[in-house]
Amino acid sequence: MKKKTQVIDQLALPLLIIFSFLLFACHNGIDQQHAIGSAATAEAIALNEPEPIQTIPLERRLIKEGTISFETNDLSETAKLIGQAIKKYNAYIASETENNYSESLSRTIVVRVNAKQFDAFIGDxxxxxxxxxxxxIQVKDVTEEFVDIQARLKTKKELEQRYRTLLQRAAKVTEILEIEKQLAEVRAEIESVEGRLRYLANQSTYSTLSITYYKAVPKQIAFGQKFKQGLSNGWQNFVWFTVGLINIWPFLLLMVIAMFFARRWWRKRKTRQRMDASTN
Incomplete structure (x- = not known):
């Protein structure tokens, strides 16, 4: 009996080790299955999630317009400075006016310059x-309008293409005429939209700056200019009066002839009256 007990004690330790090993292996397998299941679930969730929408950055369309006016001591020097700035920034003159007032001499130049160089141009x-x-200085953001017009233009062109496809398939004259009418209307709308798009593109690419610079005239010089201007105006009025008389010379000639005969008749009448009075 004692020997049997010793045998059982000797077998108990190996059995306990084997049981512990099996228990550990089962627990580890469960954890691996749970991890695999979690990974598969996460992957499935990731596949079902919608891809993030990539936003394309829009190019901002800004229309810049400005007006500046200032006094200068030398009109020629200021004009030279503005001309150098125009040449430097590859701008161009849209219009130019010069005014000669009694108290000042002024010049106004409207310049179109690249929008990215607008501020630097003003600085120069x-x-x-x-x-x-x-x-x-005014800045108008037309980005939204520009994008909207581009979308409308794309839709109109797609509609035009569908009409052209229908026109190729049309067999009846009435169908052809109706499709051509619709096609002409769509083409007119496309040209109108394209014109607006070109205008916005031009206005946002080139900014507009109106520059007015003037030089004050002293009062003595102003009086001399007024006197000179009065002489000039009087001469011009005399010239226009002479031209007017030349234009109506036939009527003047008729009036002179009529006055000549009227005066002659009047003299004859007076002579007759005198003769009749002396006879009586």
Whole structure:
């Protein structure tokens, strides 16, 4: 009996080790299955999730317009400075006017310059200017309108293409005429939209700046200019009066002839009256 007990004790330790090993292996397998299941679930969730929408950055369309006016001591020097700035920034003159007032001489130049160089151009033009009589800069964002017009244009062109496809398949004259009518209307709308799109593109690519600079005229010089202007106006009025008389010379000639015969008749009448009075 004692020997049997010893045998059982000797077998108990190996059996306990084997049982512990099996228990550990089962627990580890369950954990691996749970991990695999979790990974598969996460992958499935990731596949079912919608892909993030990639937003394409829009190019902002800004229309810049400005007006500046200032006084200068030398009109020629200021004109030279503005001309150098125009050449430097590859701008161009849209319009140019010159006014000769009694108290000042002024010039106004409207310049179109690349929108990205608008601020730098103003800085070069305003060199040496201590005070602006007027400085007004306006910026209008037309990005939304520009994108909307592009979308409308794309839709109109797709509609035009569908009409052209239907026109190729049309067999009846009435169908052809109706499709051509619709096609002409769509083409007119496309040209109108394209015109607006070109205008916005041009206005946002090139900014507009109106520059007015003037030089004050002393009062003595102003009086001399008024006197000179009065002489000039009097001469011009005399010339126009002479031209007017030349234009109506036939009527003047008729009036002279009529007056000549009327005076002659009047003299004859007076002579007859005198003769009759002396006879009586």
């Amino acid at each position: 033009v305003a060199k040496g200017v201590n005070h602006f009589e007027t400085k007004n």
